[in-house]
Amino acid sequence: MPAHSTDSRRFAAIPQKQIRNREKNLHRIVAAAEVVFAENGFAGATYAKIAQQAEIPKSNVLYYFPKKEVLYRTVVEDIYNVWRYAADSIKRENSPEEALGDYIDTKLELSRTRPYGSRVWANEIIQGAPIVQDYLERDLKDWTNKRIAVIEVWIAEGRINPVDPRALLYLIWSVTQHYADFGHQIKTLNGGQAFSDAQWQETKRAVKAIILQGVVLPTQ
Amino acid sequence: MPAHSTDSRRFAAIPQKQIRNREKNLHRIVAAAEVVFAENGFAGATYAKIAQQAEIPKSNVLYYFPKKEVLYRTVVEDIYNVWRYAADSIKRENSPEEALGDYIDTKLELSRTRPYGSRVWANEIIQGAPIVQDYLERDLKDWTNKRIAVIEVWIAEGRINPVDPRALLYLIWSVTQHYADFGHQIKTLNGGQAFSDAQWQETKRAVKAIILQGVVLPTQ
């Protein structure tokens, strides 16, 4: 009967305890795993450590993720998607200064807010991308080629210097991720203190200043 | 008797089988360990894998390095020292263009010749420098402060733009090491082909072009 099914849908629409709990637990586990994988690498990360970080019993982690590799893949895909969708400013209709500046800002901000994810990604690539090789070959290659095309247009239109677009992209990737991946080294060289808000601001400014001056033609 | 002791010294001067063999084995093991630690991280690297890579029995590796941590430390210290002594061009008496250009060249060349070492170092820092924390706090801090002082002199003398010296150093570190640490990603984006000689040349040129133009005042 319509009446009945409507009623049951009405109830189902209200967030249910089990579903809410499941999602809460999944999120807790993935977040904990991101930290543990970042700090220990894939092999060094154990269910025991992840469970401790998530503050739930080890068996419960295993209930949601019976295979360590699946949990790892979840973490890696998560950070990959964050990066992927957060940086679409490089379009030919934007001005090179703004586009590149925004991209640097965004990536540095992600290094600040998601350092563990960045480190997991770095680990994955260092070890030869055993899990995400297909992402590199499809998505990333495609994404990269499109941005290179935009940069080449900018060059052709005389809006920036004739730089090697690939080298420019790698330069931006490396420096922005460096502040996450080598954050411990930077912190040590900063007297053991994590970067303050002001230091992050100054970093963004300084990185943009060097790269943009290195790339963008002086405004006549 | 002098004669006797002289004789024995004369023999000792000739490289002896045991000593030669010992050094050869030590070198084989450390070189193999560098690869295995780079590809698997500390926890993922096993005596079995290292032995296989070195093509000697596992027990023999254990004979030379009874503690995995000591072998790891040896590998990390090795690459650290290579980096440390290979880049002393940043001196105030040198011209900024040449000094920074040489530094970038040297570090890129090391990324090319010692990519595994670079990856081991990256792993170590990502995991919070559990082994080399003291190196960072003493040596590296000191080294860095001296280079920053040089850059500040250059700025004061009006030879380069007033950039943030720390940001400049981190930029150079990150981009040069990126070509080793993320070499797999770069290779994939390069159609699965490792960089050719010409591509390395072009990379050096392009990186220097962007950074130097970003930093060094145009020659009047």
Added chain:
DNA sequence: ATGTTTTTTGACCATGTGATCAGATAAGTT
């Protein structure tokens, strides 16, 4: 209330691995 499904959890197991050990072999010494 009763039955069913999902979730939670401790006990347990099989496997891989860092490390030990003792015996064999080779090198060096007298």
Added chain:
DNA sequence: AACTTATCTGATCACATGGTCAAAAAACAT
């Protein structure tokens, strides 16, 4: 040749860890 020392190696051990299992507890459905 006889002896000492360094090197080499397979067998073995203790232990951590990824994963299984069964039973309890909670949530849900009727």
